[in-house]
Amino acid sequence: MIQVFSCLIIDHDLRYIAAAVAVCVLGCMLTIRLFSRARRTTGLQRLNWLFLTGTMGGATTWTTHFLSMLGYLPEAISSYEPSVTLLSLFLAVATAMVGFAFATYGRRSLFVEAGGGIIGLGIAVMHYSGMSAYMVQGTIEYDRTFVIASIILGASFGMLATNRVVRPSTKFCRYWAIAALVAAIASTHFTGMASLNVVFDPRVVEPTELLSSYFMSFGVTMITLLLLSLGASTYAIDSQTNMAAVARYRHLSLHDPLTGLPNRAAFNEHLATVLENCRLDDTARFAVLSFDLDRFKEINDVHGHSAGDAVLRTIAERTSQCLGAGEFLARMGGDEFVAVKEQCYSRAEATAMAQRLLDQISRPIEWNNQVFSISSSVGVSTYPLDGKTLDDLMAQSDVAMYRAKNTASGNICFYDASMDFAARERSALAIEMRHGIEKGEFELFYQQQNDTVSRDIIGFEVLLRWRHGQRGMIAPGDFIPIAETTGFILELGEWVLRMACIEAAKWKNPLKIAVNVAAQQLADAQFPATVQQILIDSGLSPSRLELEITESGIVADQQRALHAIRQLKNLGVKIAMDDYGTGYSSLSTLQSFPFDKIKIDRAFVDGVETNRQSAAIIRSTLILAASLDIPVLAEGVETEQHIEFLREEGCLQVQGYLFGRPTPRSDIEHLVNAVPAASVNSTEGQPMATASRVTTIEDGKNTSPRFAASA
Numbered sequence: 001m002i003q004v005f006s007c008l009i010i011d012h013d014l015r016y017i018a019a020a021v022a023v024c025v026l027g028c029m030l031t032i033r034l035f036s037r038a039r040r041t042t043g044l045q046r047l048n049w050l051f052l053t054g055t056m057g058g059a060t061t062w063t064t065h066f067l068s069m070l071g072y073l074p075e076a077i078s079s080y081e082p083s084v085t086l087l088s089l090f091l092a093v094a095t096a097m098v099g100f101a102f103a104t105y106g107r108r109s110l111f112v113e114a115g116g117g118i119i120g121l122g123i124a125v126m127h128y129s130g131m132s133a134y135m136v137q138g139t140i141e142y143d144r145t146f147v148i149a150s151i152i153l154g155a156s157f158g159m160l161a162t163n164r165v166v167r168p169s170t171k172f173c174r175y176w177a178i179a180a181l182v183a184a185i186a187s188t189h190f191t192g193m194a195s196l197n198v199v200f201d202p203r204v205v206e207p208t209e210l211l212s213s214y215f216m217s218f219g220v221t222m223i224t225l226l227l228l229s230l231g232a233s234t235y236a237i238d239s240q241t242n243m244a245a246v247a248r249y250r251h252l253s254l255h256d257p258l259t260g261l262p263n264r265a266a267f268n269e270h271l272a273t274v275l276e277n278c279r280l281d282d283t284a285r286f287a288v289l290s291f292d293l294d295r296f297k298e299i300n301d302v303h304g305h306s307a308g309d310a311v312l313r314t315i316a317e318r319t320s321q322c323l324g325a326g327e328f329l330a331r332m333g334g335d336e337f338v339a340v341k342e343q344c345y346s347r348a349e350a351t352a353m354a355q356r357l358l359d360q361i362s363r364p365i366e367w368n369n370q371v372f373s374i375s376s377s378v379g380v381s382t383y384p385l386d387g388k389t390l391d392d393l394m395a396q397s398d399v400a401m402y403r404a405k406n407t408a409s410g411n412i413c414f415y416d417a418s419m420d421f422a423a424r425e426r427s428a429l430a431i432e433m434r435h436g437i438e439k440g441e442f443e444l445f446y447q448q449q450n451d452t453v454s455r456d457i458i459g460f461e462v463l464l465r466w467r468h469g470q471r472g473m474i475a476p477g478d479f480i481p482i483a484e485t486t487g488f489i490l491e492l493g494e495w496v497l498r499m500a501c502i503e504a505a506k507w508k509n510p511l512k513i514a515v516n517v518a519a520q521q522l523a524d525a526q527f528p529a530t531v532q533q534i535l536i537d538s539g540l541s542p543s544r545l546e547l548e549i550t551e552s553g554i555v556a557d558q559q560r561a562l563h564a565i566r567q568l569k570n571l572g573v574k575i576a577m578d579d580y581g582t583g584y585s586s587l588s589t590l591q592s593f594p595f596d597k598i599k600i601d602r603a604f605v606d607g608v609e610t611n612r613q614s615a616a617i618i619r620s621t622l623i624l625a626a627s628l629d630i631p632v633l634a635e636g637v638e639t640e641q642h643i644e645f646l647r648e649e650g651c652l653q654v655q656g657y658l659f660g661r662p663t664p665r666s667d668i669e670h671l672v673n674a675v676p677a678a679s680v681n682s683t684e685g686q687p688m689a690t691a692s693r694v695t696t697i698e699d700g701k702n703t704s705p706r707f708a709a710s711a
Contacts, residue, residue: 020067021186027060028181031096032174036165039104050104054097056230061123061185062092063223065130068189084133088126095122103162112166113159119181120158123188124151131192146195150188157184256331258309259316267330267338271390274342278383286342287350290397291357291378293335294405299372310367311374318360327353338394344382347414354378354412377404381415429479430486432468437495441467444499445662449633449655452647457671459512461655462500463662464492489518494530501538501545503665507672514546514576519553523560528567535571542572548599550578551589558592565593576633580621590628598625602636602656608645615645622650 034056038049066085099122102115127150134140161180164173254266262270271288278284293315300308312335319337320329326342341353358376365372379401387393396415404413436442446460466474483489497515504513521527535542547568554561565575576597577589590598600621607614618634625632634646637656646654 016067016070020064023067024060024064024182024185025178027056027063028178028185031057031060032161032165032178032181035100035104035162036174038100039166046104050097050101053100055093057096057100057119057181058089058091058093058122058126059223061096061126062089062130064185065127065189068193069130069134081133081135084129088130088133091129092122092126095119095125098122099158099162103166112162116159116162117155118158119162120153120155120184120188121151123154123158123185124192127188127192131196141197143195143197146191150191150195153191154184154188157181157187256316259313259331261316261320261337262328262330264330264332267328267332267340268390270328270330271340271393274340275383275388275390284343285345285383286340287344287353287380287382288393288397289339289341289350289354289357289378289380290394290401291337291339291354291361291376292401293361294375294377296335296374303367303370307367307370307372311365311372314365315361315374318363319357322356322360324353338397347380347382350380350382350414351412354380358412377401378412379404379415380412386415426482429474430482430488433466433479433483433488433492436466436468437492439469441469442492442495443467443664444496444503445664446668447655447662448660449653450659452643452652452654455659457511457659458653459514460668460672461662462496462513462515464496465662465664484518484520487520489520490524493518493521494534497531498534498538501534501540504544504672505538505540509672509674510541510544511672512544512546512574514548514574516548516578517553519550522549522553522564525560525564528564528571531568531573532571535573543574546574546576546597548576548578554589554593562593569594590624590630595630598630598632600632600634600651605634605636605642605646605656606638609639609641618646618651619649626650 031053034049034053038046038053041049065088096119099115099117099119102118103112104115106112106115128147131140157180161177161184164177164180168174254262254269256263274286278286293311296308296311299311312331316331323329323339328340328342330338332338339353339357341350344350344353358378361374361376365374379397379399381387381393381396381400383393386396400413400415404411443465445463445465447463448457449459449461450456451458464476464480466476466479468474480489483492500513500515504511517527524530531545531547535545549561549565569575574596575594576599577593577595578599579601580598598621600618604614604617608618622632631653632651633653633655634642634651635655637643637646637654637658639658642656643654643658
């Protein structure tokens, strides 16, 4: 070791040594970075990076060696043989390429360390081949011990260098790899130089075609600068490319690909920044605006997703263009959008922004010769009045938006605490509803259906009531919409159908029951099988069961609904269209679906005495039904004038308060268990048929009889 340091300090010009060290450190840094980059690529790209890595590593070894040699101070005059000098450069680059390739492709085996050993041995090969190009007027002798030591040191440090890159244990391992590669080059060179002994001999004649030390100095310097510049430029270009790619990937990850608007992640990031700024400034205020598109699902269902995508892109473009300073808009998913208005100190400012958005949304949208009219409602929450966290503000603006939708389309609603109370009440009912079935709190009520001429009972409509243990009687209009929203309507509807069939099967008077079917039930592929199993379990004849559906229950997927209805009719079950006249396209629906009965909505019957349009609708419905040979039942009959009008117009079945309000099972025992009359029902041609509904929203005359209210 003393001899090595003596060789370094005494036998070398330290200026050249300093230059060699600088070149070695810079070159090794670039080599290790290029090697790391090569490992992150594949295929032809990896070969390109390995070529650059090997070139930089070999050139670093070569230039370090010859810069050190130029600083060597022998007593004899020295020069260099050009062909061997170039051969040493080639050997340095070639062995470096092979070594780094081994370490790259053998990442999970000892090939990693083997590659480092090849690099170290290549450094030794380059050193001693370069020394063979060193010409002096005398002879050169080597100490074998130091030669072997130089080879071992180079291979050992080379293995450590590749090991730290491929198998890192800490974030500092890449720096250890650079230090190990520097040590491999330096230890090989200076230990090898310590083995060197030059014996001056004036009898030795130098070859004539040699490179002088001055020429070698200039050449090595130029090659060094060129290679370092090439390596640094390559790495810089790659780093900039990576940074651009990262920036692009970040942009893609934070923006919606369809509309180009910021997405949920970008919105959360932006709102978090706004919140942090507001916490630093007690006077800062901002508003969160939530909105979605009314009837957007209908556009997708009727015209396809291409139309829906075109609508979303158009609305995103229009609304983003109307944003002002301090305003931010993001698409959260589907047709849901959220905006933020910073420095919002009054409701008027938030209202103005909301109105600008609504104005852009309501503009007609043209697509493939179609014109779509879109509307929306905006819910607004404000910081810090309504909430101080991201989740609170988002939830509150959502609650306000749904309140706005229930008020009127195109409305703007600000959050208030009472909305939370209503939302909690709905959530509580949704939870308690499931326990209600287990506790036996749900009960079936029955309302008569009568013959218009004889006024005999032809059936019952079944209605659902909930006697809550603490809240008392809960109206269907309060819990049925919640059941539909949560999906509990499937379980609740099946329970109603099963209980109605079980009770009706016990009646001595075989009256019919009509059970209203929710849209979610009809959409369930297993619903016909469920009905069949209930009929088998209860023992009820299929001819006594009538299922009522509304047009809203079939408009979403008419083909699936038609398939389900045909399966039900094959069971012998009757199908009735409920709420006729209030749907989307009643005429086409009647033409496409095999209905056994039409039920006229109570809204038309209620206005028949004073409203000419209502009377005209009833007349036209009866004429249409007669031509299709479909019986008609009118709901909401409350006065003698109602039944007189309907009888004169040819409506043979009615239901309403004129004949009785909905009552529990105990109040109709004398009717359902009476000995059935031998007479045949004048309207159905069967003994005392009955129709019963599972649920309605209310018993009052202003109640809509949608199934949503039936369960």
